[in-house]
Amino acid sequence: MTDALPIGMFDSGVGGLTVLREVMRQLPGESTVYFGDTARVPYGSKSRDVITRFSLEIGQFLLQEKVKMIVVACNTASAFALPTMRQKFKVPIVGVVAPGARAALAATQSRRIGVIGTEGTIESQAYSEAIHYLDPKAEVFGQACPLIVPLVEEGWLEKPLALEVVKEYLTPLLTNRIDSLVLGCTHYPLLKNLLGQVTGPGVKLIDSAEETARAVGQKLREDKLEAPSGSSGAMRYFYVSDAPEKFEKIGRRFLGQELPAVKRVDIGSWI
Ligand code: DGL
Numbered sequence: 240m241t242d243a244l245p246i247g248m249f250d251s252g253v254g255g256l257t258v259l260r261e262v263m264r265q266l267p268g269e270s271t272v273y274f275g276d277t278a279r280v281p282y283g284s285k286s287r288d289v290i291t292r293f294s295l296e297i298g299q300f301l302l303q304e305k306v307k308m309i310v311v312a313c314n315t316a317s318a319f320a321l322p323t324m325r326q327k328f329k330v331p332i333v334g335v336v337a338p339g340a341r342a343a344l345a346a347t348q349s350r351r352i353g354v355i356g357t358e359g360t361i362e363s364q365a366y367s368e369a370i371h372y373l374d375p376k377a378e379v380f381g382q383a384c385p386l387i388v389p390l391v392e393e394g395w396l397e398k399p400l401a402l403e404v405v406k407e408y409l410t411p412l413l414t415n416r417i418d419s420l421v422l423g424c425t426h427y428p429l430l431k432n433l434l435g436q437v438t439g440p441g442v443k444l445i446d447s448a449e450e451t452a453r454a455v456g457q458k459l460r461e462d463k464l465e466a467p468s469g470s471s472g473a474m475r476y477f478y479v480s481d482a483p484e485k486f487e488k489i490g491r492r493f494l495g496q497e498l499p500a501v502k503r504v505d506i507g508s509w510i
Pocket of ligand 1: 250251252254255280281282283284312313315357360388423424425426
């Protein structure tokens, strides 16, 4: 059996396009509907209750768009809202935390794993829980890095200031002698070079975007939801809750290519 319906995906804004990029690369035949909650970004500093409410509203919107699966491309939303979304919605839901945790365990030798993310993601302990579920003996060291998201959105990927900020966050983390580091936020894959300079070659960087795309492919195969092979050209739809032009402009960097027309839609409630 196959299913030509699109995959739904959402994030607080442009960051989740790093996950979409990987899904497009690994699963080019799949159509996609992406929603960026640009009116309510950032998610990283908000509470579990608020993020869960936003995620449920977006899930409803994506289901109206007749998606066959929902990918929660935002780490903060995955950390906070995944269990509630799975209770409420019938379609399969794939988040970014479990794939990142699996990849970290596959990469580590010392079982000393670092995780960087937003305040919400780190405070939620979602990565530690996901890693400990698979390997109770692994040691997990988390560090919230709230200044990295705005740096990446500004395109400051190589500037000395960005290097200073990354050093400030990673230096204490590296004293824990980690051998792998989960990039637990949509924006961090864009800073891979800089992060690698600071960690040195002894620390493997785990890109949750790549792992999530793999998990999406696997879930589609398991549930027999793959797009029919030889289906003509995947369709791409982009929606945001505010400022579509800005999303298009910044989004290019995250997606690695131009975006087709981005539509603004009103969903859900305001805080
Ligand atoms: N998308 C968020 C995440 O991956 C980062 C941006 C935000 O704080 O909204 O956690």
